[in-house]
Amino acid sequence: MILNNRIKDAFAAVHAEDNLKRDTKDFLSTRTASTVKSGNPIRLKRAVAFACLALILMIFGGWRFYMTPVSAISVDVNPSLELGVNRLDRVVAVDGYNDDGTDLAAFVDLLNLNYSDALEVLLNSQAMQSYMAKNDPVSITVIGSTKQKSEEMFARIRSCGYAKSPNVECHLGSHAEAAAAHEAGMSYGKYQVFLELQVLDSEITAHDIQNWTMRQIRDRINELSDGPNEPSSGNGFGGHGGGSGHGGNESSPGGRQNRGNN
Amino acid sequence: MRSEAEVNRAVDLYADTVRRICMVRLKSYDDTEDIFQTVFLKYLLSSAVFESKEHEKAWFIRVTINACKDLLKSFFHKRTVSLDEAFPINAELTEDHREVLEAVLELPEKYKDVIYLHYYEGYTAVEISKLLNKNVNTVYTLLNRAKGLLRKVLGGDDIE
Secondary structure (H helix, E strand, O other), X not given: OOHHHHHHHHHHOXXXXXXXXXXXXXXXXXXXXXXXXXXXXXXXXXXXXXXXXXXXXXXXXXXXXXXOOOEEEEEEOOOEEEEEEOOOOEEEEEEEOOHHHHHHHHHOOOOXXXXXXXXXXXXXXXXXXXXXXOOOOEEEEEEOOOHHHHHHHHHHHHHOHHHHOOOEEEEEOOHHHHHHHHHOOOOHHXXXXXXXXXXXXXXXXXXXXXXXXXXXXXHHHHHHHHOOOOOHHHOXXXXXXXXXXXXXOOHHHHHHHXXXXX | OOOHHHHHHHHHHHHHHHHHHHHHHOOXXXXXXXXXXXXXXXXXXXXXXXXXXXXXXXHHHHHHHHHHHHHHHOXXXXXXXXXXHHOOOOOXXXXXXXXXXXXXXXXXXXXXXXXXXXXXXXXXXXXXHHHHOOOHHHHHHHHHHHHHHHHHHHOOOOOO
């Protein structure tokens, strides 16, 4: 017998034992049952993918929920800034509406603080204290997500020590007015004082007072309120319509005030 | 995943092939049981579509050889066993079968697969090179050297 055939015959005589085949089938049968019980692997993969997607959406949704401001607190001294407050009463945005406000927003870390604590930190900050020391009027305006929320925030702020300072004024505002203020490039508090001034000086524009401080606007209001009711264009202030008067010039209102007082 | 009926058919059809490779490569019956479970479980979970019986058989041969390699690489693998454990204690084995199989099992590891695949399964050197992912010339060399070693042990010049 040639060696090739001997090798072939020898291998051919080797068979898998019956018990080996039986045990293997039993093992696979249990695996099939457990896999069927645990579900179709494709469905399982889809379920896992869906769960991951849901988790991502939850995280993203949670992040958006946290990061979306629904209320605002406008703080105006000379620095004008607005704190965006989320549904959890945490400050999630600090926007400066003039150079001082932008500097202050960058300098004082208010993010993620409760709005009441944030105001305390802000008003006690070194930068703000320099304005407070000059008795500059501080205007705090609360614009809540709802009327009830506005009142709740307003009451809470009013109860804090910083709100009891004589030169701090607290106001309630509305979203519509806040939108108009933002459109005019001002914080809510400054916009309100601007509107007050506009009643007395119909020709003055938002652009004119863009760089005025709150004190300058208030002084101008006082000047127009206390002085004779002369037309603003005729008071030697330079004419608002032409833009060559007090627009952008911080010394102008001061000059007017001095003249008025004199 | 395949059905239980498909897997049972595969066990009936390819168990002998898997067993012979296990005999050539492994040294214990326990390891053979492990390989059977591994190979047929892979088949159960595989979504591979086979064009023919030959294609399916080649898949089993390749998967079994790889499973054996993985098992032998395992740190926990029992490395030394008696020859009796490796042999299928099978009533059908004659003295001549035992002599031939012992001679094959005594060959260095690298020759065993090519001898089995060439002389029993009838694969050519080119086919073996594809199955084992080896160079064709290497397969020719392995076959020639294995033949020479078997001739020395079993005698005769009639091996092709």
